[in-house]
Amino acid sequence: MSKPVDLVQGTLGLLVLKIVALEPMHGWAIGLRLRQVSGDVLQVSDGSLYPALHKLEQHGWIRSEWKATENNRRAKFYSLTRAGRRYLETEAASWERLSGAITAVVRLKEI
């Protein structure tokens, strides 16, 4: 397995929003899901996940709620707000433009 990739600055928020958009989730599960989805390529340290969550919450893009987990433990679940959904859409679009452009440039070099 190749070395895990460092996250591009500012993309952690986008990833978290995208994951939370699927269903409300607590912090540990978000970290787990992130690793699973990216096939362990994207490594997010647990230490930076929580500050990111709190920041997103302060921006009003996600909201938190204390709920019981499947094994009946109290945990803080994060879910996407309407403002968060709008933000996610614009951010995802701009990310796609950016990554598409980068990909194009990178391929150009290979030819």
Add this chain to the structure above:
Amino acid sequence: MPWNWHERLPLRLRSLFLRSQLEGELEEELAYHVEQQTAANAASGMPPAEDRAAALRRLGSMIRTKEECRESWGWRLIQVLASDSKLALRRLTRDWQFSAAAVLILALGIGANAAVFSVVNSFLFRSRSFPGPGLRVSIYQNSGDPAEPAGVSFPAFRDIAASNGPFMELAAVLPDDARYQGPEDLQSVIIEYATSGYLGVAGSSPAAGRWFTPSEDLAGPQGAAVVGFHTWQSKFASDGGILGRTIRLNGAPVTIIGIGPRDLASATHPTLITDFWLSMSALPLVEAGTSRAGILQRRGDLLFDVRARLKDGVSVEQARATVNVVARRLAADHPDTDPGKGMAVIPSDEVVFHPGEPDRLIALAATALTAVVGLVLAIACSNLATLLLVRGTGRASEVSVRLAIGATRWQLIRHFLTESVLLSMFGAAAGIALAHWSIRYISAQIPFGSDVNTDYRVLVFAVLLSIVTGIAFGLAPALRSTRVNLVSALRGESGGSASFGRGWFSLKNALLAIQVIGSFLLIMSAAVLLRAMWSLQAQEPGFAVQGVALLGTNPRYAGYTDADARRVNQEILRRIQTIPGVQAIFATSGPAVGSSVGREIELEDIPMAQRQSVESAWASPGYFETLQIPLLSGRAFDERDLPDRPRVAIVNETMARQVFGSPNAVGRRFRYGGVQQSREEKVPVEIIGVVRDTSTLRFTTSPEALFYLPVAQAGVEVSTIGARTSSDATSLVQAMQREIRSVDPALPVFQARTMAQQLDREQFLYRRGMALLGGLGAVALLLAAVGLYSVVRFTVVKRAVELGIRLALGASGNQVVWLVVRDVSVLIGISISLGVLLSIGAIRVMKAVVAPAPGVIVDIRGADSITILAVALLMAISAGAAAYFPARRAAHTDPLVTIRSL
């Protein structure tokens, strides 16, 4: 605010007010995470002893994670500010001497400035906007020099009103003071005689009742009064039933017909608070028995202020043209009484009190005061800057230690900044308190109901300036100190930067020099003015002050007829004569001293002689004896000088010399009358005596030509009784009041004071103005002394290590002290020399500025060199003491202790 504020606001508020709840939740959230991770680790086959530790490791530093979360909650700034302020406060209290000096400097600078400027502003710069269309102008008759317009006579006002000029509203006003019969006592009040157009000019209307009608602009049997709004509140307890009530002013009945506008104290003078407005019909009644009784008919008495509101769109030039037509016709119709010199129309914005000399003087005084005030502020700011800079350089090692243990540069700058801002804010608060207090004090000192308010623009300006100074100069050392080389600063090498020996042209030395020079200039200016005031007080009044008491009374106010009033006055005089210790008494009209009426005289025996303007005053038998004004030749007034006897006058020596060309003018004759009265209308008198000059109390240096008329022949009523005792004047005042009450308890006493108190009142404005300047001078001196002392002391204390090394290497204590004193002396000596040179220039300028207003401010005599020397000596002593004492202390401490203390 972003679009989703309704989502964010509750969170923000929660993070501000429910902090502990938030902390608990964070704790729980992270604990849950660790728990989950531990379980996951265990599931992946980790040994039970390691699973939890591994989970914690994955999370990284728990404290840092928490801190980063907290940071995202916002409001961190407030918390940081709070903790920074706490730290700054602790440091400021530790350096309490520095803090006290800085706060004192700021308080004086801000407080004195705001107070003085507020007072000046209410006299000079307050712009009064009156509602309604059209330009407002003031109209004056020229009597002599066109640059010095006089007022307008009432007949001339009526002619202007009848001229069909471009006036929307036109009003004549005459301010005066009067005695109002209150429920218990007689009170002095400010009145304005006003015509029906007055409120129209001001663009206002009465709060209740009505204003005067044109029919009340003529002399009539009934007097009408409108009570000022403030007076209605204070004297009549806002009584709505006051309309129609009859009150007594100067003993005459007038009927209250209205309550003045709430927002108008006077439409004529910016600082006047009018108690009662009276109709012109009230004037002959209220002024009965005074020289003003007939002024509504006299063309020679140019006394009224005329204000007009021009029709919309009419220019001042158009109004001037109309008024000039009136002026030419007046000159043609009344060649004997009209000055014939035209009229002036001036926009009211350009007039403060009266065009010409009064306004020029006010402008001059205000400019001088404002300049001094600005300098005080400049000195205060430069003092503060120097203090902060010097203190900043002294903190290099503190900064180094803090940098070494991990403080960031931004944190350090923030701490310094917090400290400066905090200091400035304390100073500003103290300054605002001082300003508020001194404005209240000054307002209370002004006798004629004046309206002085705190000028918030200046207060805000001074506060802002001080805060900016605090930030700028508090930050400069912070920026510089945070760039220091850690190692050398820790070794204490940067301490040398505060030494006087190195870098003569350092910022600090320059600041110190500027401060000395600036303070020097300021103090010199104040000192020169104070000397002028002192020389005025030292001036002999020319009449007795010690043991003289003055009492104002008028039996007519108690309902006596004129004939009875004379009898009662004689009885009062007889009884006062019997008070033990009384040496002489007199009874006259108006203030006994310092007050005179301008008259025009013509010489009896030289028919074509030019008309001359000379001052006149009233006197009576016993007047010159009581006031100990020496009679140079002839006789004083006596009981024979009654209306049916030949008219007589006594002149002072200046009049004898100037008008008659000889010190002995006894037997010469002249005619006197109102300005511009015809020769026939003037009263012929014969001079029976010549007396020595007295001070006019108007701060002119040269004595004025003056003649005295006997009260009995002048047709004015007695209102002032004076007496001189061999003992104490204060007890005589009380004894005289007792005697008056023993004649008739109903007799009013509206003035009871000693001559010393009377003099103080007469010279009130001048003295208070001087006191204000003197106070500012004292403030400046204090600022300069505090600033100089603390700055010099600080720099010397900073050299303790260097001195310790010198001592350790074998220098004697005296050598070390001498070294420090010498360094300081050279710097201060150069600064003082520059200050002396500049002061000499400044005094020259002051004299040149004062010169255009001759005879007003007592001439600044040549002995200024003594003042300069005294101030220079004071500054030198202050700096010397600040250098000597800390140096001696350093010399007497064990050098090893000093060096190690770093």
